Amino acid sequence: MNEPAIVTKDLTRTFGPVVAVDRLNLGVAKGSLFGIVGPDGGGKSTVMRMLAAIMEPTSGGAWVAGLSVTGDGEGVKERIGYMSQRFGLYEDLTVIENIDFYADLYEVPKKERQQRIERLLGFSNLTPFSGRLAGRLSGGMKQKLGLACALVHTPEVLLLDEPTNGVDPVSRRDFWKILYDLLKEGITIFISTAYLDEAERCTRVGLMHNGRLLMEETPDAIKRSLGRPMIELWSDNPRKAAEVLRSCRGIGGISIYGQKLHITIEKEEFSCDTVSLMRDKGIEVKGYREILPSLEDVFIAKVKEL
Amino acid sequence: MKPLRIKAIAHKELIQIWRDPLSLAMAFMMPVMLLFIFGYAITLDVNDLKTVVYDRDRGSASRELIDGMSASGYFTVVGEVHDQREIDRYLDSGEALVAVSIQEDFSKKLHKGIPAPLQVIVDGSDSNTATIALGYINALSEGYASRVAGMRGARPLPIVDPRIRVWYNPDLKSRNFIIPGLIAIIMAVIAALLTSLTVAREWERGTMEQLIATPVRVPELIIGKLLPYFGIGFVDVLLSVLLAVFLFGVPLKGSIFLLMFLSGIFLFGGLSLGILISIGAKSQLVASQISMVATFLPAFLLSGFMFAIANMPKALRVITYGVPARYFVAILKGIFLKGSTLRLLVMETALLSVFGLVVFAIANRKFRKRIG
16 A cells, blocks of 8 residues: 555544534545545535645644645645535636636646646536536536646645535536546545445545544445345335334344335344235235345444444 | 736636626726716805895995895895894795895995994804805905995005915815815725625635635735726726816816826725725625725715814824825825825825735735635
């Protein structure tokens, strides 16, 4: 493992009595894609802002691209690209004016600029829209423009705060394709997301809840970390099925996904008795099988343990 | 400091102003409109005072006196009454502000060379107008008395004979000193208002978070934001001066270049103040309200525009030193009316520069590239 691109040590931030981030300790390897997941208000944006050196930690420290965010915040800013959660570009400027503006701020040399901007417009498919006002772009295109602006100075580390929030699925897939391309170029990406399917695509994932990092692992390791079997069960009436199951012993947690139920088994084997019990009560069970839990299952289970 | 980044910020601001017709209109129309409104509304000259006459004499002398008053242009006779009580009615209803009551033997006494009393009643509810009216009447009657005495071959009575000459504003037109002062007041408000929105707007729209995550330095950001508004401010001053000279007919005795140069120093302070307010406010509405109150009131009341600073109580007089409009009012009046040169205005120029630099420095310190 090479030297880390991001390190945090007991990184803490409070707002009055609220502890937004509580003693965060992290190491993100260079060239990796680190995802931080968790519900809104869990402290993800606060972590992002502290790493981008635009928010002062209350205590503890963080080092990004080898520089301390408290000691050399401006140095950090030269080496990172940051995309805030809220669209932060100028809606009354065109696509190309926005990119040019950021290229100037990062002092991108004139010689390389033309070529680099063409490339950024190319991979983000924004070339035909370069003269359009940013405010007139669709949500997905706005985010791609944000990414292009954050990349105009070829940063070492990319900090993306929920970049795909509210973006349609097709644009989300395009966006992730771009991220994978960037990863191949050796850039380190630190991304926060509320979508757990996106978290599965990360090299490593950190689960954040109420300011605390619950766990930090590869997605596979997280899924195996539950240590208990999980059953997926199909039913016509999942709500009623869940009701019945809750009255049974040995059932850990139940989550409903449409017609599917994900059931964690605590001690006993999930038996046919339970299924027949449900059938007795007039609930049709279409089928069941043991599955590997998804990140979401694990995350919900972990939060419930607290 | 990197010129490229300053240029980038300035260029961006310029595009944003250009694409926002409302702010563009505000920037160029507001000074013109304010100058129009205030320029016509504020006048300290008293003309056509409505006067009622009660002439019991009906002699040649009383006629002459009344004709002389009307001919002066200061008085307009709105009615002649035949009863003292009718005068009350005129004054009570406000139909007349001045009443002149002439006794039966006015002409007779004058011809004999005996002092002839003349009763003048003035509505004092507007004391400023009343004082001016009294002054006019005194001057008129004195002039009239000495003319009568002269006709009778006697020497005029006054022993001290003042020969008054008014310098700098020989016609005593109040417009001539109001308009230059007004330009100073208007520019004080406009300058702060122009920039008060720029920083707050970026916080409100969420663009500031992205901006402070770049390596742009605070002075670069502030100077970049000042530059386009500096240009607008210059155009505003020029427009105001042109209006003053060509529409209001105020003579510009001094150098237009000196005026523009000193306006530049004033604008630097005013625009920096707007930025400082904007940094503190973080919302456009609050910022614009603060800048209106913080500039208009002191500029209007404490700059010497409306009320002479020399007549203020000491505590207020001290405060006026911190009001930049005070220096700008003095500078504009000086250049317009006296044709003052830089040597005469060196004090004002120096203090104005100090104000600008101090506010600019505070704005730089206050602006932090941090959230929360």
